[in-house]
Amino acid sequence: MPNENSGDSRRRMHTQPGSPRAARPASGGSRFRSAGAQPAAHRQQASGARFRTSQTDVRPNPRPVQPATRSRYAAQSSSARRGGSPIKVIVGIVVALAVVAALVFVVVPRVSELLGGGQPALEAGQEVQLTIPEGASGDDIAAILAQNHIIDNPKDYYAAVNRLDASMSLKPGDYILYTGQDPEEVVSQLVDGPNVEGNKITIQEGLTVAQTAARVEETFGISADEFIAQAKASNYAADYPFLEGAYDDSLEGYLYPKTYSFTDVPTADEIIRAQLDQFVTETSSLDLNAGPSGLTAQQIVTMASLIERETAVESERPTVASVIYNRLAIDMPLQIDAAIVYARGGGSDPVTYSDLEIDSPYNVYTNYGLTPGPICSPSISSISAALNPDDTDYLYYVASAAGDGSHKFSSDYEQFEADSEEYAESLQ
Incomplete structure (x- = not known):
C-alpha cells in the first residue's frame, strides 16, 4: 500500500564533503529477547460431538385386503354393475384430484419440514x-x-x-x-477473520503513531490524543516483552500495518493490542536478534522503518538496506530525508536546507548511526530486508528518472551526481 506524507521528494542519499563530524548520539535501544508472547486473538476448538436428529414414530399401515391396482376392464365392469351415472363419476374424479392437490401442497411440504429439522430449504448462493x-x-x-x-x-x-x-x-x-x-x-x-465492513480499519505501511491515531479518530471517533496517550510501551511491556526499553516509551514501529475488523466499536486499547498481536504473528518466523553487524531487535525494527519510508518498491528494499549497512560500517552519516521529515513532525513539503539543521536525535545528517527509534510502522518486507540485506558496495541512491518510484544506486560520488542531474532534468 502507498506510504502517506513521505516528504522525501528528493530521494537522495549523499554526503557533504568536508562537513564537520557531529557528536555521536547514544545507542538507540537496549538489547532484548525475541517476543515469546502469543497473540491474544480468540481461539476455539471445533468439537467432535455428533449431531442427532429426532425422528417421529411412524407406524406402517396394515397391508390392504384388496389389490393395490385393478385392471381398466374390472373397473368398468364394477361401475356398470353398480349402475352409477357418468356425472357422479366425473364429480368423483374432480374431488379425488382436489384431495391429491391438497396432499401435494400441504402434507408433502410439512413432511419435508419435519424430516429437515423444521428449516425450509433456501436457494444456494444467498x-x-x-x-x-x-x-x-x-x-x-x-x-x-x-x-x-x-x-x-x-x-x-x-x-x-x-x-x-x-x-x-x-x-x-x-x-x-x-x-x-x-x-x-x-x-x-x-x-x-471478520469480513463485515462495519467496524473495520486499515492502517497502511509506513504510518507513524500520530498518523495511526488520526486514522482511528476518523474511523471510530476515538480522539487522537486518547489513542496517543494509550500508545505507551510501558502500558504493554508486561504482555509484550520485546517492548521493554523502547525509546521514549513509544510504540512507534510496533503497531503493525494491516486491515483490522472488530465485532463492536473497539477501544484504543483493543486496537493497539490487535496491532501488537499482529506484529508478533508476522515476525514469529524471524529472529530479530540475529541481524547483521550485531544489531539488536529494536535496531532492526528501526532500520526497517527507514527502509519502509525510503522506497515503496519491495524488490529494492534489500538494496536500500545494503546502503544503510555500508554507511554504518564506514561511520558515514545516513543522510536519509525521511528521518528529517519525522524530526520536524511530519508534513509533505520537500526537505529544505534549514530542515537539515534541526536539533534532533533523528537528524541523521548531523548525527551518526541509526535513529534512536523507529520512524514509522514497517511492513514485514522491510523487516526482512533489514535482516537480509543485499551484498553490495553501494553508498548512494537517488530517485530514478523513469518516475516509477525506483532508485538508481551507485558506489561512487561522481556517478551519484550524474544520476542526480538526470533525475533533476526529468522533472523539468
Missing part, C-alpha cells in the same frame, strides 16, 4: 450476515452455520476444520457468508 460470538465452541459455530443454511451438514464443517487444521485459528466477529457455501471456504474465512 448472502447471509451472521455473528460468531466471543467464546463460541466448535459446536456453537457449527449450529450457527447450519441454522443460517451456510452448511448442510455439521459433519462436513468438522471435516473441513480437520483438513485445514483450523480448530485453533477460528476467529469471532461479524461475517458475510453464503447459503450452501463450500465448507472449506467457510472455514478459511473464519480463519482469516
Whole structure:
C-alpha cells in the first residue's frame, strides 16, 4: 500500500564533503529477547460431538385386503354393475384430484419440514450476515452455520476444520457468508477473520503513531490524543516483552500495518493490542536478534522503518538496506530525508536546507548511526530486508528518472551526481 506524507521528494542519499563530524548520539535501544508472547486473538476448538436428529414414530399401515391396482376392464365392469351415472363419476374424479392437490401442497411440504429439522430449504448462493460470538465452541459455530443454511451438514464443517487444521485459528466477529457455501471456504474465512465492513480499519505501511491515531479518530471517533496517550510501551511491556526499553516509551514501529475488523466499536486499547498481536504473528518466523553487524531487535525494527519510508518498491528494499549497512560500517552519516521529515513532525513539503539543521536525535545528517527509534510502522518486507540485506558496495541512491518510484544506486560520488542531474532534468 502507498506510504502517506513521505516528504522525501528528493530521494537522495549523499554526503557533504568536508562537513564537520557531529557528536555521536547514544545507542538507540537496549538489547532484548525475541517476543515469546502469543497473540491474544480468540481461539476455539471445533468439537467432535455428533449431531442427532429426532425422528417421529411412524407406524406402517396394515397391508390392504384388496389389490393395490385393478385392471381398466374390472373397473368398468364394477361401475356398470353398480349402475352409477357418468356425472357422479366425473364429480368423483374432480374431488379425488382436489384431495391429491391438497396432499401435494400441504402434507408433502410439512413432511419435508419435519424430516429437515423444521428449516425450509433456501436457494444456494444467498448472502447471509451472521455473528460468531466471543467464546463460541466448535459446536456453537457449527449450529450457527447450519441454522443460517451456510452448511448442510455439521459433519462436513468438522471435516473441513480437520483438513485445514483450523480448530485453533477460528476467529469471532461479524461475517458475510453464503447459503450452501463450500465448507472449506467457510472455514478459511473464519480463519482469516471478520469480513463485515462495519467496524473495520486499515492502517497502511509506513504510518507513524500520530498518523495511526488520526486514522482511528476518523474511523471510530476515538480522539487522537486518547489513542496517543494509550500508545505507551510501558502500558504493554508486561504482555509484550520485546517492548521493554523502547525509546521514549513509544510504540512507534510496533503497531503493525494491516486491515483490522472488530465485532463492536473497539477501544484504543483493543486496537493497539490487535496491532501488537499482529506484529508478533508476522515476525514469529524471524529472529530479530540475529541481524547483521550485531544489531539488536529494536535496531532492526528501526532500520526497517527507514527502509519502509525510503522506497515503496519491495524488490529494492534489500538494496536500500545494503546502503544503510555500508554507511554504518564506514561511520558515514545516513543522510536519509525521511528521518528529517519525522524530526520536524511530519508534513509533505520537500526537505529544505534549514530542515537539515534541526536539533534532533533523528537528524541523521548531523548525527551518526541509526535513529534512536523507529520512524514509522514497517511492513514485514522491510523487516526482512533489514535482516537480509543485499551484498553490495553501494553508498548512494537517488530517485530514478523513469518516475516509477525506483532508485538508481551507485558506489561512487561522481556517478551519484550524474544520476542526480538526470533525475533533476526529468522533472523539468
